[in-house]
Amino acid sequence: MFIDSHIHITLDGINFKKSRERFKKGNFKKYIHNIFKGYKEKGIYALRDGGDDLEVYKEIKEIARKENIIYKSPIYALYKKNHYASFLGRPIGNKYEFKREFEILKNKGIDHLKIPLTGLVSFKKYKDVGEIAFSLDELxxxxxxxxxxxxxxxxxxxxxxAVDMAIKAGTNTIEHGYFIEERELYNMAKNNIIWIPTLAPFGNIYYKDNKILKKHINVIERVYKKHLEIVNKGYELGVNIGVGSDSGAYLVRHVEGFFDEIKYLNEAGISEKEALKLSFENGIKALNLTKEEINFIRGIKNDFSRSRHK
Ligand SMILES: [Zn+2]
Structure with missing residues (x-):
């Protein structure tokens, strides 16, 4: 069985604003049922969300329970005031504010804590990822x-x-990790950190011939090819790589996104069979699954190897 270790359930990969409207209006139950059903049809039985500021996690968790799919959520991310990630969470300015928000999150029942340390990878300027939002001490x-x-x-x-700082601060997982080098790979491996490289957003933009982004294709190609190289090196060095599609990000659709990610990991030199295995083995660690949850997904024995190529 497979695990997607990085998705955004409230985004659809098509229209950022419209997708969020659906949740703001409260008109999403059937839609979420169908998304979960779609995941299960392809053998994906556990999902890890990257959070949002919409506060619909209770309803979504309830639907997940009814659909018998494992859905883990940070509810909302805690990002540094005036930095990237307002749609993912709530701003904090200092340790005191963090502590207060963290207590609220704990009471709401978070499964993991999400911290955005940098911004997104730019399509326009090579290696531009925004500045580092927190100090090592804060992180x-x-x-x-x-x-x-x-x-x-x-x-x-x-x-x-940024990745070096996150490793030093003792994170459990690194999400994205674009533009890292051998030292960070080595330190992730040494510290048993799970790396979710999320190739699909750039891979899909690169391959799906998108008109809007065509003028930036040189940067996009460079970023994507560089990341393939780093993922390959990471795999060779024994980094624990998890499969996270970033589904919901632009051009990454739910369910399909997982297999896009597998395809790109394959392009990075990891066989499809191995990538699917990594999705499970490192997914259970990334999601911090309980023994019961692991037994539950291990128990699902259907053969999905044919269905997923439809
Ligand atoms: Zn994400």
């Missing part, structure tokens, strides 16, 4: 606090400096 404080409550942490980080 370490947040991660230590979460760990004290047995809550694992996903850090969204691009650039070698």
């Amino acid at each position: 370490k404080y947040m991660i230590d606090t979460a760990k004290d409550s047995n809550i694992s942490v996903m850090v969204h980080a691009n650039s070698k400096e």
Whole structure:
């Protein structure tokens, strides 16, 4: 069985604004049932969300329970005031504000904590990922606090400096990790950190011949090819790579996105069979699944190898 370790359930990969409207209007139950059904049809039985500011997690969790699919959510991310990620979460300015928000999140029942450390990878300017939002001291404080409550942490980080900081601060997983180098790969492997490289957003833009982004195709190609290279090196060095599609991101559709990611991991030199295995083995760690949950997904024995190519 497969696990997608990075999705955004409230985004659809097509229209950012319209997708969010659906949730703001409260008109999404049937839609979410269908998305979960779609995942299950292709053998994907566990999902890990990257959070949003829409506060619909209760309803979504309830639907997941009814559909018998594992859905893990940080509810909303905690990002640094005046930095990237307003649609993913709530802003915090200092340790005190973090602590207050974290307590609220704990009471709401978060499954993991999401911290955006840098911005998105730019389509326009090579290696532009925005600035690093937190200091090492702040990041370490947040991660230590979460760990004290047995809550694992996903850090969204691009650039070698940001990923290096997240490793030093003791994150459980690194999301994206564009533009990292051998040292970061080595340190991720050494510290048993799960890396979710999310190739699909750039791979899909690169291959799907998108008119809007065509003028930036040189940067997009460079970013994508560089990331393939880094993923390949990471795999060779024994980094624990997890499969996360970033479904919901532009041009990455739910369910399909998972197999896009597998295809691109394959392009990076990881066989399809191995990538599917990684999705499960590192997915159970990234999602921090309980023994019962692991047994539940292990117990699903259908043969999905044919259905997924339809
Ligand atoms: Zn994401």
